[in-house]
Amino acid sequence: xxAAADHPALIQQFLAHLPPDLAQALAQQSxxxxxxxxxxxxTLLLLLLWTLVAPKRRSGTLIVLAGPCNAGKTTxxxxxxxxxxxxxxxxxxQENSGTxxxxxxxxxxxxxxxLVDVPGHVRLRNKLDAFLxxxxxxxxxxxxxxxxxxxxCVWGGTRLIKIGTPC
Numbered sequence: 001x002x003a004a005a006d007h008p009a010l011i012q013q014f015l016a017h018l019p020p021d022l023a024q025a026l027a028q029q030s031x032x033x034x035x036x037x038x039x040x041x042x043t044l045l046l047l048l049l050w051t052l053v054a055p056k057r058r059s060g061t062l063i064v065l066a067g068p069c070n071a072g073k074t075t076x077x078x079x080x081x082x083x084x085x086x087x088x089x090x091x092x093x094q095e096n097s098g099t100x101x102x103x104x105x106x107x108x109x110x111x112x113x114x115l116v117d118v119p120g121h122v123r124l125r126n127k128l129d130a131f132l133x134x135x136x137x138x139x140x141x142x143x144x145x146x147x148x149x150x151x152x153c154v155w156g157g158t159r160l161i162k163i164g165t166p167c
Contacts, residue, residue, distance in 0.1 A: 007034065011035070061113070061114055062113075062114045062116060063116070063138075063139060064128070064131045064132070064138045065077055065116065065139050065141055066139070066141070067140050067141035070143065071120060073117045074096060074117050077098070081098040081099070093119060095119060096117040098114075099112045099113070099114055099115070
């Protein structure tokens with residue numbers, strides 16, 4: 001452990017601006033520890049500044065159900081919308097939209113959100129673009145039992161999540 005005199009001039013200047021007890025305790029630390037501390041403090045200050053100055057992103061009002069054909073998006077849509085189980089649904093050729101009541105864990109009503117089920121057919125995936133601008137969330141639905149044929153689409157969904165645009 002080095003003394004304050006063993007540290008570079010920048011660290012010595014930093015220590016000079018601290019209360020004497022804190023400066024003395026930090027002076028006993030190695031230069032590497034002090035540099036790591038300075039980087040951490042600088043990072044926190046930059047994050048704080050960024051949250052104060054950065055423009056606020058307008059949050060969308062829509063929850064979008066996306067994914068490949070026959071993944072269960074429409075079944076999930078009906079279950080969320082009205083609690084019904086629509087067995088035997090067919091591949092959707094147009095979007096389904098509705099409103100879903102949201103409740104707290106204790107059952108208290110919190111409000112309603114708009115929900116849309118976007119067709120998963122390859123020729124209709126461009127319909128997803130129309131909803132992404134107003135999306136608060138995108139739920140990418142995949143049938144876990146039948147995932148192998150949809151491997152490419154799962155990777156596409158991962159890309160959608162990472163960059164925020166459709167594949």
